[in-house]
Each structure stands twice: as structure tokens, then as C-alpha cells.
Amino acid sequence: MNSPVSRREFVALGAGVVAGAAMTRATSDHDTPTHPIRHFEVPLPIPRVLEPIRTDATTDYYEIVQREERVEILPGRHTVIWGYNGTFPGPTIKARRGRTVSIRHVNRLGTPTVVHLHGGVTPPESDGFPMDHVMPGEAREYVYPNAQRAATLWYHDHAMDHTGRNIYMGLAGLYLLEDDEERSLGLPEGPYDVPLLIQDRLFASDGSFHHKTVNHLGAKSGTMLVNGAPWPRLDVSTRACRFRIVNGCNATPLRLALSSGDPLIQIATDGGLLPVPVVCRQIPLAMAERVEIVIDFSRHSLGTNIVLQNLNTRGATGPISNEIMQFHVGRVEHDSRTMPTHLAEGQPVDRSAAIRTRQFVFSVRPSFGPRPGPSWRINGRRFDPETPIASPGYGDVEIWRFINKRFLGVLGIVHPVHVHLVTFKVLERNGRPPLAHETGWKDTVALDRDEEVSVIAKFEGYRGRYLLHCHNLEHEDHSMMARFDVV
Ligand SMILES: [Cu+2]
Numbered sequence: 001m002n003s004p005v006s007r008r009e010f011v012a013l014g015a016g017v018v019a020g021a022a023m024t025r026a027t028s029d030h031d032t033p034t035h036p037i038r039h040f041e042v043p044l045p046i047p048r049v050l051e052p053i054r055t056d057a058t059t060d061y062y063e064i065v066q067r068e069e070r071v072e073i074l075p076g077r078h079t080v081i082w083g084y085n086g087t088f089p090g091p092t093i094k095a096r097r098g099r100t101v102s103i104r105h106v107n108r109l110g111t112p113t114v115v116h117l118h119g120g121v122t123p124p125e126s127d128g129f130p131m132d133h134v135m136p137g138e139a140r141e142y143v144y145p146n147a148q149r150a151a152t153l154w155y156h157d158h159a160m161d162h163t164g165r166n167i168y169m170g171l172a173g174l175y176l177l178e179d180d181e182e183r184s185l186g187l188p189e190g191p192y193d194v195p196l197l198i199q200d201r202l203f204a205s206d207g208s209f210h211h212k213t214v215n216h217l218g219a220k221s222g223t224m225l226v227n228g229a230p231w232p233r234l235d236v237s238t239r240a241c242r243f244r245i246v247n248g249c250n251a252t253p254l255r256l257a258l259s260s261g262d263p264l265i266q267i268a269t270d271g272g273l274l275p276v277p278v279v280c281r282q283i284p285l286a287m288a289e290r291v292e293i294v295i296d297f298s299r300h301s302l303g304t305n306i307v308l309q310n311l312n313t314r315g316a317t318g319p320i321s322n323e324i325m326q327f328h329v330g331r332v333e334h335d336s337r338t339m340p341t342h343l344a345e346g347q348p349v350d351r352s353a354a355i356r357t358r359q360f361v362f363s364v365r366p367s368f369g370p371r372p373g374p375s376w377r378i379n380g381r382r383f384d385p386e387t388p389i390a391s392p393g394y395g396d397v398e399i400w401r402f403i404n405k406r407f408l409g410v411l412g413i414v415h416p417v418h419v420h421l422v423t424f425k426v427l428e429r430n431g432r433p434p435l436a437h438e439t440g441w442k443d444t445v446a447l448d449r450d451e452e453v454s455v456i457a458k459f460e461g462y463r464g465r466y467l468l469h470c471h472n473l474e475h476e477d478h479s480m481m482a483r484f485d486v487v
Contacts, residue, residue, distance in 0.1 A: 037074060037223060039231035040305075040326040046194065047174060047227055050091035059100040062093065066134075066171065067108040074223075074230060077207035081170035082109055084155075088228045089197050089248075090173025093155070095146050097179035106139040112159055113166060117175060118288060118418070119153035119270055119443050120144055124464030127420055130160035130481075131385050147461075148423075149344075149441070150179040151272035152244040152290045154197070160385075164250050164473035168211040168219060172197070172248050182273060185340045188242040188294065192335075194234070196308075198324060199225050199248040211250075215373045216478040217413070218251025224310070226325045233326045237333035240296045242267070245285065250473040253286040253414045253446065254324075255312035258295070262306070265339070268292035271423035271441025273344040282311060283437045286416035286446035288471035291437060294339060297329050304329040347441065349425045349456055353397040357454075358390050362415045362447060362470060362480065363405040374407075376415075376470065376480035389468065389482035392459040399427065401454045404447045412449025416471040419443060421486065424457035444471055459486045 052060040069086035073079045084090025084105075095101045107113050112135050116128030125132075126142040134140045153175040157166035174195050187193070202210040202221035213219050226232050247254050256264060266278045270290050283291055300306070308324045360378055367375035375382060379389065392398050402417045423441040426434035430451055438445065447453055469481035 037230050039321070039323055040233040040328075042075065042229045042232045044194075044232040044234040044325060045227045045229050047087070047089050047092045047197070049094050050085075059102050060095070062101065062103045063106065064090070064103055065106045065108055066113055071228075073201075073225065073228060074203060074207060077203075079203070079207045079209060081209070082166065083170045084173050088170040089199075090155070090171070092174040092176060092195065095144065095175060095177045097146055097148065097150060097177060099146060101144045101146060102141055103144070104139055104141045105134060107134040107136055110136055111162065111166070112136070113171065114158040114160070115140075115142055115155055116158035116420075117142070117144055117153055117155045119151055119290075119423075120175075121148045121421060121461040123462045124466065127466060128158040129385070129465060129467070130158055130163070133159060146177055148177070149272040150177050150182040151270065152195070152246065152268065152292060153177055154246050154248065154290075156248075161477050164213060164219060164477045165211050167248075167473060168201070168209055168250055172199070174244075174246065176244070181344065185343060186337050187267070187340070188240050188335075192239070193242045193244070195244045195246070196226050196325070197228075197246045197248045198254065199228075200252050201225055213474045216376065216474045217374070218472045218474045220249075220251050222320055224321065224324050231321075231323055231325060233328055235330040236297050236327050237331035238298045238300065238302070238329060239333045239335035240294050240298065240339065242292060242294050244290065244292050246290050247285045247287050249287050251287065253284065253312055253314075253416070254310045255282050255284045256291070256324075257282045257309045257311050259307035259309055260300070260304075262295065262299070265294045265296070266291055266437055267294055267343055269438065269440030270443045274440045275344050275346050276342060277339065278436050278439065280437050284312065284435070284446060286414055286444065286471070287473070288416055288418055288444045289442075289446065295327070296339075297327065298335070300329045302329055302332065347425070349427070351399075351427065351456065354399045354456055355396055357399040357401060359401045359403065360389070360417075360468065360482075361403045361405050362417065364407045366407075373478065376475040376478050378468065378480060378482045381482070382479035383469075383481040383483075385483055387483065388465075388485040390484040391487045392484070394463050394486055395458065395460050397456065397458045399454055399456050400424070401452065402445070402447050403452045404449055406449055414449070414472070415447045415475065415480065416444050417447050417453070417468070418471045419455075419457065419468050420466040421461055422457040422459055424455040427454040427456050429453050463487060
């Protein structure tokens with residue numbers, strides 16, 4: 001899972017397929033050292049929770065305007081972002097299980113957009129199919145029934161061929177779905193329940209975002225932003241805090257750890273709470289995966305600094321920081337509540353309920369022509385919006401086997417596989433049980449080079465047209481995506 005890839009291979013990965021195509025800038029995927037950014041100086045911002053414009057007995061109605069804004073991300077410099085309501089990240093939506101959320105998105109950008117609620121059990125017309133564009137000047141209403149478990153979801157752009165650029169420019173926000181069961185547990189809440197949306201960015205010297213796709217390998221970038229701030233600092237008190245961590249990077253898989261050596265107490269995966277907390281020394285978190293952890297700062301004395309680290313610097317092409325953000329223990333506070341030992345009902349998976357197994361091979365082929373580059377594919381095919389790659393029947397339980405195949409012995413790269421509509425359980429990773437951090441409900445699973453991962457899912461909720469794709473956004477935009485239909 002964590003086998004290192006050398007810089008040579010990362011470069012070969014592009015150069016090997018792109019015969020003759022220049023890869024001259026492939027080695028400069030981190031910020032220029034002429035603009036050093038001091039770590040842990042900017043306080044961690046918490047994205048504002050959006051208020052509904054009206055509510056009725058069943059539904060909360062929101063309106064979001066997608067527009068350009070000039071914001072200060074790097075101290076003293078300005079960056080033009082494309083933001084939901086002009087903010088980066090977008091405002092947080094707080095939803096409750098069983099109450100519908102209806103969001104009218106108005107596009108005031110100069111480019112077509114699409115909104116997808118990642119992790120949502122959403123009717124097909126609101127799921128954000130890449131061709132369902134909201135054109136500049138137009139609006140579209142997206143309806144989310146929220147008939148699903150509490151979980152940390154996020155909403156982001158999904159426009160055909162331009163998802164990577166649109167999200168890089170800022171079109172992403174958090175969507176926190178709560179339910180009574182979760183609220184009754186007494187987990188840290190209010191200011192002690194902190195979302196951390198991690199996104200890396202590359203900045204041009206004028207402060208603008210530089211979305212460099214490196215020939216569709218992926219826009220890995222050197223400056224770590226959390227909730228839109230570079231290497232921020234959070235002042236915490238001597239008590240437990242809950243963190244909802246989203247890997248919102250375009251192409252950077254993370255491996256989370258704490259500099260103090262403290263374990264990460266994991267309480268949730270993409271699809272919500274685990275049955276019991278799981279203790280992890282490190283947590284790999286590929287793009288679009290979410291993990292919720294509790295950190296107990298009561299063991300530390302005042303003044304202690306603890307760094308949230310990314311130990312996965314694989315694929316980096318220069319010195320790259322392993323730091324994400326810092327927790328500064330700055331206040332004494334007592335919390336009498338103890339961490340619950342039981343979080344959610346057991347979630348056994350009956351493998352024998354599966355009525356069929358399908359196989360999806362994630363591979364790459366060189367492509368030539370005016371814009372040569374790797375062509376990322378599923379089962380050898382580019383994205384075809386007209387033809388489903390699979391059509392499970394409504395209510396069917398299926399095993400989906402994902403295989404990452406290299407090209408000519410190179411091209412080993414992580415493909416985080418995301419299935420819309422359903423949550424699944426990982427049955428096996430390379431013939432072994434799933435890793436500790438991925439035992440709960442998932443909607444995205446990391447598929448590293450040469451790996452095979454089997455998942456099991458029940459296809460229910462809605463009938464219609466959905467997507468299976470790689471969440472390396474540059475792979476997704478360069479056709480590693482497939483339509484599936486629930487029939
Ligand atoms: Cu991929």
C-alpha cells in the first residue's frame with residue numbers, strides 16, 4: 001500500500017508514455033523558494049456555516065452563488081478564486097438525517113459548472129452528472145434527501161473535462177450530515193468538532209493558483225492549505241477534540257500522523273461512524289477519502305506544539321515539507337466526558353448476498369495527436385457518457401473488484417476509486433483483510449500500483465445514471481471515469 005515510488009519513476013510515468021512530449025516542468029511541482037511561507041503563523045479558519053434562506057416542514061432551502069473573488073491566502077498576496085459564495089473553501093452545509101436540503105446554485109463564473117455531493121445518496125438528476133452543466137448566468141436546484149447515516153461529506157465541482165481546474169480554483173465545501181444516534185454519543189461538539197479540509201496548491205509569483213496538471217499525471221502542489229490557509233495553527237485546550245479530515249487535494253495522497261507520536265483515534269470513515277474506535281499510528285488518506293479522529297490533548301502540558309504530518313512525500317520531485325498544520329496547546333480546560341467505547345451498530349457484511357462480481361481495471365495508454373499524454377482508462381475504455389459500463393439491478397448486492405495495472409512496468413500511481421450513490425465495505429486488499437483505517441463504510445478506496453481491492457455494495461436508493469471514477473482529478477478529467485446505471 002505504501003510502497004515508495006522514486007522520482008525517476010514518477011517522471012518516467014509521464015515521459016514513458018508521452019513519447020516525444022516535453023516534460024520540462026515535471027520536476028517543479030512545489031512552490032518557488034523565492035516566496036517562503038512561514039509555517040504555523042496563520043490561524044486555522046473555520047468555514048462559515050450557511051444559513052438557509054427559508055425552511056418548511058421537510059426541507060431547508062439554500063442559495064449559493066458561484067463567483068470569482070480576490071482573497072488573501074498567502075500573507076500579503078492576493079489570489080483570485082472561484083468560490084461558492086465567493087469563499088475558499090465554500091460555506092459549510094449542516095444537514096440533518098431525514099430533512100431534505102435543497103440548494104439553488106447560481107453560476108456567475110465564466111465557465112460551465114456542475115455540483116456533486118460526494119458521499120450523498122442522491123437522485124440522479126441532482127447527483128451532478130458531468131454533462132448536466134449549469135451554464136454561466138444560469139441556475140440549477142440540487143435536492144439532497146439525506147436519508148442516510150451521519151457522515152462527513154463534501155460538495156465540489158464535477159464539470160466534464162474541467163473538474164480538476166474548477167476544484168483547484170476553489171469550488172469545494174463541506175457538508176456535515178448529523179443524526180440523533182451520533183449526537184447521543186457525547187462526542188466533542190461545537191468548537192471542539194473541527195473540520196479540516198486539506199488541499200495543496202501551487203502559487204504563481206503574482207499569487208494566483210497555478211493548476212499544473214503535469215501532463216494529466218496530477219496537480220501535486222507544494223503548499224499545504226487547511227480550510228484555505230497555508231500550514232495553519234490551531235490553538236487547542238487540554239481536552240479531547242474531534243477532527244473531520246477531508247483529503248481535498250487534486251492528486252496528493254496523504255499519510256497522516258502526529259509529530260508527538262500520539263496515536264490517531266479513528267472514529268469514522270467516509271460513510272460515518274465505525275462500530276468502535278480504532279487506534280492507528282498513521283492513516284493513509286487518498287484524495288476524496290475522509291476520516292474522523294479524536295485527539296486527546298489533556299495528556300499534554302500548556303505550550304506543547306504538535307504537528308499534523310503528511311508522511312507520504314512519495315512522488316515529490318524536490319524537498320517537500322511533511323507538515324500540514326500545528327496544534328498549539330494554549331488553554332487549560334477540563335472535559336469530564338469520556339470517549340465512548342461503542343459508536344455505532346455493528347455493520348456485518350454478508351458476502352454470500354452478492355449475486356455477481358464485476359471487475360474494473362484502472363490502466364493507462366499513451367495517446368498521441370495534438371495534445372499527447374497518458375490516457376487514463378477503466379477496462380481499456382475512455383469515459384463514454386452514453387454507455388454504462390455496468391447496470392446492477394435495484395437492490396442487487398454486488399462485489400466490485402478494482403485492479404490497478406501499470407503500463408510496461410512503469411506508471412505506478414494511486415487511483416482513489418470513487419463510486420457514486422452507494423457506500424461499500426472493503427472485503428479484501430490484495431487478498432488480505434482491509435487496512436485498519438478502512439474497515440467502515442466507504443465511498444472512495446485507494447488503489448495503489450499493482451493492487452487489487454474488492455468491495456461489496458448494495459445498489460439501492462435510486463435508479464438511474466451514476467459514475468465510477470478515479471479521484472485523481474487530472475485522471476478523471478482525462479477520461480478515467482465510467483457511467484453505471486442502477487436499473
Ligand atoms: Cu487515477
